[in-house]
Amino acid sequence: MSLDRPIAPDPYELLPAVPTFTLTSNDLDEGQPFDATFAHGSVGGENLSPHLAWSGFPTETRSFVVNCYDPDAPTPSGFWHWNLVNLPVSVTELARGAGAADVHGGFHVRNDYGTLAYGGAAPPAGDRPHRYYFAVHAVDVDALALTSEVSNAVVGFNLTFHTLARAILVATYQVKA
Numbered sequence: 001m002s003l004d005r006p007i008a009p010d011p012y013e014l015l016p017a018v019p020t021f022t023l024t025s026n027d028l029d030e031g032q033p034f035d036a037t038f039a040h041g042s043v044g045g046e047n048l049s050p051h052l053a054w055s056g057f058p059t060e061t062r063s064f065v066v067n068c069y070d071p072d073a074p075t076p077s078g079f080w081h082w083n084l085v086n087l088p089v090s091v092t093e094l095a096r097g098a099g100a101a102d103v104h105g106g107f108h109v110r111n112d113y114g115t116l117a118y119g120g121a122a123p124p125a126g127d128r129p130h131r132y133y134f135a136v137h138a139v140d141v142d143a144l145a146l147t148s149e150v151s152n153a154v155v156g157f158n159l160t161f162h163t164l165a166r167a168i169l170v171a172t173y174q175v176k177a
Contacts, residue, residue, distance in 0.1 A: 003074055003124065003127050003128075005074065007072070008071035008072055008078065009071070010071070010133075011069060011071050011078065011133060012133070012135070012166065012168060015160060016160065018163050018164065018165050018166050019058065019164070019165040019166075020165060020166060020167060020168075021054060021055065021056035021057040021058075021136075021138065021165050021166075021167045022054060022055050022056045022167055023052060023053070023054045023134065023135075023136050023167035023168060023169045024052075024053050024054070024169070025050050025051050025052050025053070025134070025169060026050075026051040026053075026096070027050035027051045027096060028050050028134065028169055028171040029171065030169055030170060030171070031170060031171070031172070032171060032172065033129065033171070033172050033173060033174065034050065034121075034132070034171045034172070034173055037050075037096075038050050038120050038121065038173075039120045039121045039122060039173055039175075040113070040119060040120035040121060040122035041120070042122050043120075043121070043122045043123075043125075043175050045120045045121070045122075046120075047118070047119065047120040048096055048097045048099070048100075048118075048120070049068075049082065049094065049096065049097060049098055049099025049100070049118035049120075050096060050134070051093075051094065051095055051096045052066065052093065052094045052134060052136065052169075053092060053093040053094075054092055054093070054136045054167050055092060056167075057136075057138040057164070057165055057167070058138055058164045058165050060140065060164060061089050061138040061139065061140070061164055061165070062089055062139060062140060062141055062142045063086055063087060063088060063089055063139045063141065063142055063143060063144075064087040064088075064089065064091065064106075064136055064137060064138060064139060065083070065084065065085050065086070065087070065136070065137040065139060065144070065155065065159060066082065066083075066084040066087065066094065066106075066134075066135070066136050066137075067080070067081075067082050067083045067084065067134075067135055067137075067152075067155070068080075068081040068082035068118070068132055068133065068134050068135075069081065069132070069133045069135070070121070070123070070130050070131065070132055070133075071131060071133070072123070072127075072128070072130040072131055073123070073130065074124060074127070077153075079112045080111050080112045080152040081111055081112070081113075081118065081119045081120065081121065081132065082099055082108075082111055082117075082118040082119065083108065083109040083111065083152050083155050084099065084102075084103070084106050084107070084108055084118075085106055085107055085108070085109055085144060085146055085148075085155060086105065086106045086107060086142075086143045086144060086146075087103075087104055087105065087106040088104060088105050088106075088142075091103075091104040091105075091106070098118075099117055099118025100117055100118065101117065102116075107147075107148050108148060109146070109148055109150060109151070109152055109155055110148065110149075110151075110152075111152075112152070116148055121173035122175070123173060123174060123175055124175070125175045125176065125177050126175070126176070126177030127174070127175070128174065129172040129173065129174040130172060130173055130174065131170050131171075131172055132170065132171050132172065132173060133168055133169075133170050134168070134169045134170070134171065135166055135167065135168045135169075136166070136167045137159050137163045137165075137166050138163065138164045138165040138166070138167075139159070139162045139163060139164065140162050140163075140164050141162055144158045144159075144162060145158075146158060
């Protein structure tokens, strides 16, 4: 039984438009369901972050932020699954499972599970498929002046003023009733 509520808008359509670049994955396909490997342990998943690779970002890029957001979560604020901040510009790929710890000089902001890591999908059983927006933001500074203690909203606020371009891959996940 699906929760009776409207479909949330694309969260990035609500922000100022920026150019795009390419985000690919060996683990995710655009618009398609992903494997339980990338789902949270609470729904039988392995809680591993997927492989991600990006290219074609602006030459003036100085760092990256990688995140994953579910706008379909039954909350007014959606659900932040991942926020990896201040990756050096030399990092253009993350291996499967890289979201388990701070990597390549970047750091994690607490996800909505309360952990400083990737937290896999765990939509309510029986709800329609949820969309998971995996995004890489090309940033115009070497490091956003943030710490791991800030909220995901603060990261998003800072990104609004420092994003040169953005790459997005949207995949889905559903837990059957």
